[in-house]
Amino acid sequence: MTDYRRLRVALLGAGAVGSQVAALLLKHGDELADRAGAALDLVGISVRDLDARRDVDLPRELLTTDPEPLLVGADIVIELMGGIEPARTSILQAIGAGADIVTANKALLATHGPELFEAADQVGASIYYEAAAAGAIPIIRPLRDSLAGDRVQRIMGIVNGTTNYILDRMDREGSDFADVLADAQALGYAESDPTADVEGYDAAQKAAILASLAFHTAVPLSAVHREGITRIDADMMDAARKAGYVIKLLAVCERLADAEVSPSGESISVRVYPALVPREHPLASVHGANNAVFVQAEAAGDLMFYGAGAGGVQTASAVLGDVVSAARRHIAGGVGVGESTRANLPVVPIGHVVTRYQITLEVEDRPGVLAAVAGVLSDGRVSIATLEQTIVTGDDAQTARLVIGTHTAREQDLSDTVDALGASGVVQRVVSVLRVEGD
Amino acid sequence: MTDYRRLRVALLGAGAVGSQVAALLLKHGDELADRAGAALDLVGISVRDLDARRDVDLPRELLTTDPEPLLVGADIVIELMGGIEPARTSILQAIGAGADIVTANKALLATHGPELFEAADQVGASIYYEAAAAGAIPIIRPLRDSLAGDRVQRIMGIVNGTTNYILDRMDREGSDFADVLADAQALGYAESDPTADVEGYDAAQKAAILASLAFHTAVPLSAVHREGITRIDADMMDAARKAGYVIKLLAVCERLADAEVSPSGESISVRVYPALVPREHPLASVHGANNAVFVQAEAAGDLMFYGAGAGGVQTASAVLGDVVSAARRHIAGGVGVGESTRANLPVVPIGHVVTRYQITLEVEDRPGVLAAVAGVLSDGRVSIATLEQTIVTGDDAQTARLVIGTHTAREQDLSDTVDALGASGVVQRVVSVLRVEGD
Numbered sequence A, B: 001m002t003d004y005r006r007l008r009v010a011l012l013g014a015g016a017v018g019s020q021v022a023a024l025l026l027k028h029g030d031e032l033a034d035r036a037g038a039a040l041d042l043v044g045i046s047v048r049d050l051d052a053r054r055d056v057d058l059p060r061e062l063l064t065t066d067p068e069p070l071l072v073g074a075d076i077v078i079e080l081m082g083g084i085e086p087a088r089t090s091i092l093q094a095i096g097a098g099a100d101i102v103t104a105n106k107a108l109l110a111t112h113g114p115e116l117f118e119a120a121d122q123v124g125a126s127i128y129y130e131a132a133a134a135g136a137i138p139i140i141r142p143l144r145d146s147l148a149g150d151r152v153q154r155i156m157g158i159v160n161g162t163t164n165y166i167l168d169r170m171d172r173e174g175s176d177f178a179d180v181l182a183d184a185q186a187l188g189y190a191e192s193d194p195t196a197d198v199e200g201y202d203a204a205q206k207a208a209i210l211a212s213l214a215f216h217t218a219v220p221l222s223a224v225h226r227e228g229i230t231r232i233d234a235d236m237m238d239a240a241r242k243a244g245y246v247i248k249l250l251a252v253c254e255r256l257a258d259a260e261v262s263p264s265g266e267s268i269s270v271r272v273y274p275a276l277v278p279r280e281h282p283l284a285s286v287h288g289a290n291n292a293v294f295v296q297a298e299a300a301g302d303l304m305f306y307g308a309g310a311g312g313v314q315t316a317s318a319v320l321g322d323v324v325s326a327a328r329r330h331i332a333g334g335v336g337v338g339e340s341t342r343a344n345l346p347v348v349p350i351g352h353v354v355t356r357y358q359i360t361l362e363v364e365d366r367p368g369v370l371a372a373v374a375g376v377l378s379d380g381r382v383s384i385a386t387l388e389q390t391i392v393t394g395d396d397a398q399t400a401r402l403v404i405g406t407h408t409a410r411e412q413d414l415s416d417t418v419d420a421l422g423a424s425g426v427v428q429r430v431v432s433v434l435r436v437e438g439d
Helices: A016-027 A029-036 A087-096 A106-123 A140-146 A161-173 A177-187 A201-215 A234-242 A312-332 A369-379 A411-422 B016-027 B029-036 B087-096 B106-123 B140-146 B161-173 B177-187 B201-215 B234-242 B312-332 B369-379 B411-422
Strands: A006-012 A039-046 A076-079 A100-103 A152-158 A245-257 A266-278 A290-297 A301-308 A354-364 A384-393 A398-406 A427-436 B006-012 B039-046 B076-079 B100-103 B152-158 B245-257 B266-278 B290-297 B301-308 B354-364 B384-393 B398-406 B427-436
Touching (some): A006 A312, A076 A087, A087 A106, A106 A201, A140 A201, A161 A245, A201 A266, A234 A427, A369 A398, A398 A427, B006 B087, B016 B029, B016 B312, B087 B100, B161 B234, B201 B266, B354 B411
Parallel strands (some): A266 A427, B006 B039, B006 B076, B266 B427
Antiparallel strands (some): A152 A245, B290 B301, B354 B398
């Protein structure tokens, strides 16, 4: 083997991803050295509990509960602890000591990204985070480098494996949310506290990261509109299927021409919500816990990136790719990845978004109701594209179910109109309001 | 606008891709400068004919028929002339003069890649070629960087838009090859001389590039096994459809464990041929002139990259991404992309490949024939997985059509066995032999 310069690599965290990273780094060391042009010496692994059960066996002598000594003299620090602290402090410390950083910590990047990138910039260090956005799917480099000469118009991503697994099973089996969630928890696809996934927090963090890259704008997590999937039920799934749609939790990052909010006339919207996706759209056939990111760019047209969105060994692949990149840069010098936030576009609130909607209402089955509903919509500047009425015979009286597909409307107008429908006296219940994306 | 360092960019060639690159470079100059950290001054465009009709209007004062003066003092040279010469000489000249290169020239890279990379390496220049492998689809950076810490096991790519367009229409319409080809030529999807596409030469060049990257091995074009799609007819398409397959022209790059040919026990196979792909495989739903690259890696699992495989403006997106990368490197120094050929695995001939096959035979419809066919297969070490017999009543006599699906077999054994079937006396005609990939 070639006599390479040796780089000191410290690993913080040995959970599902970290233990796989350590194992692969040890197993394929020679091969990685050839690719990186440097030998990667794993000098230590900081863990919370030396005796914890791990997916793979790690050399005991590398384990330590104290990350501090590992950071001294490290060339590359891999942070896989997750969470904000102590990850943030350790990363800042490592940057200060001259290390390049590889992290999969989406929560940290989405909340403290600018602080970390600024600190790295000060000392010429780099932060690599391919594993933070969509697991094993290479999406950071395509957005940052391959599409650097293009203008991204829109990203629609299925970026959370747990919710896609749940929605996919609900769609295929006709089951209810709670049942599939319980099963997903038993099978290890969902955490015992599923909030981060099912309420869309995880997806919102990834959306902030993707939008920042795609639009060269620092997108704070607080600017991401977020809705989860807990209100999606078997009826909604069934109605979607019959109408030729599937319900997916989407991260939508969109460039808007909206002179109202930006002197340049441009702004962006970043939002996470369950949406109706046409069955023939490529995202509709993303099944199970898989992820996919659909990108529309001015010149490149439609692109899609598909793969495993989570999983220890899969995510480890993305982490190790970053380690090799960091090593190459460490050897050869030059600029790392950095941030590009020059465009600095304003992020508009959800009320500005323009999309199509499907509104499902329960109304009394009597003459004049349809006209009244149509009147409320028209007053609210919401134009009807399709309308389907089904008579439901209940215990007491006959009611009708109206499914209204709208033309594109402004979210604020739509929301005001739905309120007006609820207060109109003719609508018994607003069953659901769902956005339609990708048609 | 920030006062950036100015970089001199020379463009060689203003065809479908080149004219779009020039137009986008001029239109989005300020935005690209912000991303690159350098102003990109297009100093000239060399063309064959100053008065040629182009897709977009270019400033006349930038056009020249003499590339030589453009290369002097250029920081970045974009080569979009295509073909071997004078592209090769111009690139070597530009490298000698200290420029970084951006090219989409797959023919040149597949035949003279090592020479060019070596020349660039000598002077610390870089060659960027994202547009050479699958049009607008970002695949070079994912393979080179994102998967640098992983081991690619297999790539299956639909990397030629023309043949995918033809096969897709044949599949959907039941039409014959010649008719669809003529139509594709009329519509501009195929060249008037379609040889490079339909005989698989274009796909073979891309396969060589992808395999080189994926396996860190210099793969010469001559080592790529190549078959085209001209022998695919409506009957074969129809039979494939009925059996749950679709026929796609695939570029397959595969890591093999084959102790026979390599002391390390590893080797690779790189091949282009029409193959049966199961309908449920993600590649089966790549329609029209689109491209997709399906990658299986040891840690990352299955990944797919999908998008436009050709088209002037789409390919221009990939070229401009490379221009921004080259500019960043030019400003910040450090290593560019380079080649990684350390693994240097042997490329095995097609005879070593192990895959499944579907053999369609016409035989006499009489007792003993099936036993004879089965005997020949068994003698040839080809094991039968499925067998379907259909009786065809012709003018003279009844014949039977046998469709035999094999278990995995070695290509050499299969090929010898097919020869033996032909010579056996019981087989009237070997209708077709197709590999099955992706199941």
